[in-house]
Amino acid sequence: MSVLTFLGAAGTVTGSKFLLERGRQRVLIDCGMFQGEARWRRRNWDPFPIDPASLDAVVLTHAHLDHCGYLPSLVRQGFRGPVFCTPGTADVAAIVLRDAAHLQMEDAQHARAGGYSRHDPPQPLFDTEDAEQAIRLLQPAVRAELGGTRIRLHRAGHILGSAFAELECDGRTLLVSGDLGRQQHPLLRPPEPPPAVDTILVESTYGDRHHQPLDHAQLGRLISATAARNGVVLMPAFAIDRTAVLLHELAGLMRDGLIPHLPVYVNSPMALAALNVYRAAVTNKSPELRPEIVGGPDPFDPGTLHLVHTVEESMRISDPGRPSIVISASGMATGGRVLYHLARLLPGKRNTVILPGFQVPGTRGRALLDGARSVKIHGRYVPVRAQVVGQPEFSAHADSDELVNWLSAAPAAPETVYVVHGEDHARAVLADRIRDELDWTAVTPKHLERVRL
Structure with a gap:
């Protein structure tokens, strides 16, 4: 039996982290930082819900901070496993993580000099040494196998290297969309259609909105x-x-x-x-x-x-x-x-x-x-x-129509779609559309909620 836990991006649009547990195996899909309101940012400082050293691997969908930026903190807390991602994500994530570490240290320095932090003394969430150690764990590959779990990464068209992740174990398949790109991205080709899977996690950043053409x-x-x-x-x-x-x-x-x-x-x-x-x-x-x-x-x-x-x-x-x-x-x-x-x-x-x-x-x-x-x-x-x-x-995010159209291209209906990575209203609207237009089961999970796959 596999269990999925929503460690982030459930009730907010950042902090993507989804824990897949199969027996004693633990895989984290995405490892993002929370951003925005203080109530979300404070979660970056909370102890990780499980021992990071017990994770067997991390899978990254892409290199935006809210999907990969917590990785150096995870390393600081003891994670040493492989981080599977596309070659493009490996190239871009190295840039993002080094910059994030620099900003963490710079912000702590500004806070110390200005005396405006609530922490005494102000400390960064992670530093450049943590970031470099995290970068060394990146393993570029669009296909990988980990103890009977097969991992495939498919083009998502959001940023260079972005992918949606397909994980298969014990005959069950999970798809995590990451961030999906637009059909008319001026530089990138659009997302590949999704394969037939049992469970889908789909982002909903613009789940309640429609993009107008750029004037x-x-x-x-x-x-x-x-x-x-x-x-x-x-x-x-x-x-x-x-x-x-x-x-x-x-x-x-x-x-x-x-x-x-x-x-x-x-x-x-x-x-x-x-x-x-x-x-x-x-x-x-x-x-x-x-x-x-x-x-x-x-x-x-x-x-x-x-x-x-x-x-x-x-x-x-x-x-x-x-x-x-x-x-x-x-x-x-x-x-x-x-x-x-x-x-x-x-x-x-x-x-x-x-x-x-x-x-x-x-x-x-x-x-x-x-x-x-x-x-x-x-x-x-x-x-x-x-x-x-x-x-x-x-925006490089698919809008509500593009998300529904992408889902509808799947060869078969999944058992459940979990709508994540969006504000509550955006998630609710997209979930309603999935139920009404595709006649699929759509759920808006809560933070730290656990479900069986």
């Missing part, structure tokens, strides 16, 4: 209007995939004459490292990429691209004093160099902040999107006078 002309007008008033366009962007997508979009807008040829600064060490991975995928004609992306000119350089490497360069462009576009991580403004740009640019009415993607409740990005008049950055409140605009059309 390129409207985005062009927004950027052009900011430039006309001598302002700066700041895009807090996820370093992985989103920065590459934005650069591809800006290149198209400039090529089509929809925006002036403005300097474009990418200011995020992680984004620069990830951009190198995406460029290598283009050069190597990765089968994950759309055919039109490979074989042509650099799809990420609008001709005015400036890659910011040093802190000194970063400080110089915090308020460049001329119309320009700055792309900086993190995508929900939770940390990183983008905070310095926000602190400088938010008070200026001539500037525009574009939020290109989902903003988790409790993050600065969500506060800005909801109309906050001030936000707290490094212990101080910063007034918000700049124009703030959300652009959810840039």
Whole structure:
């Protein structure tokens, strides 16, 4: 008998962790950090529900922080097993984990200097040594076998290397969607259809919403209007995939004459490292990429691209004093160099902040999107006078229709679909659609709930 326990992403959109137990064997599918509201973030500091050393393996669907970012903490607590993932995820996860460790240590240092932490003394959740040890455990493979459990990873089309995981043991099959990409992702091919399985865990980030097509002309007008008033366009962007997508979009807008040829600064060490991975995928004609992306000119350089490497360069462009576009991580403004740009640019009415993607409740990005008049950055409140605009059309998550269509492509109905990785309303709406339209059993599990497979 196999038992599944929901250790994260049940009742919230982050912290994906699903424990599969079969006899004495224990496999963790995804190992993500909780993000957003303090009640969720505090869970990162809770002792892991089981002894991490008792885990036989971890399977990663992809390299976003809310799916892989807890791995160094798991290692710190004693985990030493293999971490199975695709080759692309191994490349990207190494970048993400090193950056996460750096930010953990930097945030603890800021808290010590500013005296605004509740912990005395402030400590990082994990450090660079933990991250490096976690990276050494990564085992790139799209197929693996572990004590009678077969693991297969299928293309998910969300970010480079992303996959949905299929696990088979004792004649029973479990599918964990991870994050599913969109049919019209500008760089990546869409997700593969799901195989016939007994149980599915499906994400629901946009389970209650429908993506509108990106209005390129409207985005062009927004950027052009900011430039006309001598302002700066700041895009807090996820370093992985989103920065590459934005650069591809800006290149198209400039090529089509929809925006002036403005300097474009990418200011995020992680984004620069990830951009190198995406460029290598283009050069190597990765089968994950759309055919039109490979074989042509650099799809990420609008001709005015400036890659910011040093802190000194970063400080110089915090308020460049001329119309320009700055792309900086993190995508929900939770940390990183983008905070310095926000602190400088938010008070200026001539500037525009574009939020290109989902903003988790409790993050600065969500506060800005909801109309906050001030936000707290490094212990101080910063007034918000700049124009703030959300652009959810840039999301790399499948919307409600795409999720239902993907599920419906399965050759046979599963016994149960567990709807995870979404806010409660989004999960409930998607579960209702699965019941009503597919006539399948759909459940919204609770945190720490255990079910038999």
